[in-house]
Amino acid sequence: MYFLVRYCRLLEEGPSFRGRSADFFTMILFGATLMLLIAPFSSVFFLGSSLTFMMVYVWGRRNDSFPMNFLGLFNFPAPWLPWVLLTFSTLLGSSPVVDLIGIFVGHVYFYLEDIAPKIPGRFRGKRLIVTPAFIRYLFEGPPQAQDIRIHFNERVGAGDAGGDDGGRAEGA
Numbered sequence: 001m002y003f004l005v006r007y008c009r010l011l012e013e014g015p016s017f018r019g020r021s022a023d024f025f026t027m028i029l030f031g032a033t034l035m036l037l038i039a040p041f042s043s044v045f046f047l048g049s050s051l052t053f054m055m056v057y058v059w060g061r062r063n064d065s066f067p068m069n070f071l072g073l074f075n076f077p078a079p080w081l082p083w084v085l086l087t088f089s090t091l092l093g094s095s096p097v098v099d100l101i102g103i104f105v106g107h108v109y110f111y112l113e114d115i116a117p118k119i120p121g122r123f124r125g126k127r128l129i130v131t132p133a134f135i136r137y138l139f140e141g142p143p144q145a146q147d148i149r150i151h152f153n154e155r156v157g158a159g160d161a162g163g164d165d166g167g168r169a170e171g172a
């Protein structure tokens with residue numbers, strides 16, 4: 001539970017999801033759905049640890065220069081944290097399957113969200129995991145008139161969107 005709360009908080013409050021709670025929820029929903037699809041084939045009944053490992057994996061990959069220390073014994077970079085925890089839990093006698101599911105799902109999310117949009121090709125610059133509008137509505141409320149006008153101006157172009165204020169939002 002400590003790792004889940006800690007790394008959820010670090011992810012949501014960090015630069016990755018700051019001000020984007022709906023996107024954070026979508027990440028959790030994506031991970032939970034993928035884990036539920038994998039679980040019947042791996043005979044895993046409790047996925048809380050897998051969800052924790054997913055959060056640790058995504059946090060570690062997005063904070064690749066953050067130095068970590070394990071039990072005061074050795075230092076390593078943050079992307080190695082899930083692998084260090086996996087090794088430690090395996091040495092203590094736990095099955096690595098639950099942790100590997102979390103690492104796999106975290107890697108799939110990280111790849112689709114951070115790697116694939118940067119690869120030259122048809123997905124370059126496109127987000128592959130899009131937060132549905134109803135989830136965005138639940139977290140952010142209805143779009144404001146100013147937001148609608150900004151989106152309209154982006155679609156129309158740099159010119160005036162039909163108002164007499166030169167394309168400026170009201171109250172600016």
